Amino acid sequence: MKKTWGRWLFGLFGLALFGCSTAENEMAGGNLQAVNHTLHAINWFSVNGYRAHGGGGSSCCIILPTKWRPGLKANIEWEVDPDPFAESPPLGTNEFREFMEVHKANYRHYSAVVVIPEWVGTDSCGLSVHFLTCNKIKVTTSCWGYGSPNNPIKEPKQVKEPAVCPK
Structure with missing residues (x-):
């Protein structure tokens, strides 16, 4: 009797999941890409918990709905190295380790x-x-790469931070 009850419950649960599988709820994987327009280094970033290395290029993957819907948002977190070209002691030395400890604090x-x-x-x-x-952050789902006239984001790359940022 317990096995029958368990199978019935399992079947009901499966039916409930199937009932939720509509076109509105379908999800698909896609690449997560960073485009750095600044002179700083983006060490890493994450979007809705999907973590990737920063700087440029793409990594796999992020899950998005197959159909856009109003209110869709991205929670983005990132780490910046404000001085990525700082002169450092040779790799593997104690001096380098000490340097990196101070450098990472920034x-x-x-x-x-x-x-x-x-x-x-x-x-x-x-x-x-x-x-x-x-x-500031902008995101796009465009299939056109950065630099294409069809890509909606037109800001130039390698831009120096202004002395004062607008509020």
Whole structure:
């Protein structure tokens, strides 16, 4: 009797899950890409808990709905090295380890929540996170790469931080 009851409950649970599997709730994996527009180094970043290395390029993966819906947001956290080209002692030495301990103390951590812009149908190509000056973030799901006239983000790269950031 216990086995029958357990199977019935398991079947009911499976039916409930199947009932929730609508086109509205379908998810798909995509690449997570960083585009650094600053002179600082982005050591790492995460989007909704999916962590990747920063700086540029893409890594796998982020899970997004197959269809865009209003209110879709990305919680982004990242670590910045404000002096990525600091002169350091030779690798593997005690001096280098001491240098890195002091250097890492200058790393800064930031977070932002941004709205993920609308895409049409299933034309999302993952998520590109653009790191701008003044710790601003823009994201896009565009299939067009940065630099393409069709990519919605036009800010230049290698931009120096302004003396004062706008509020």
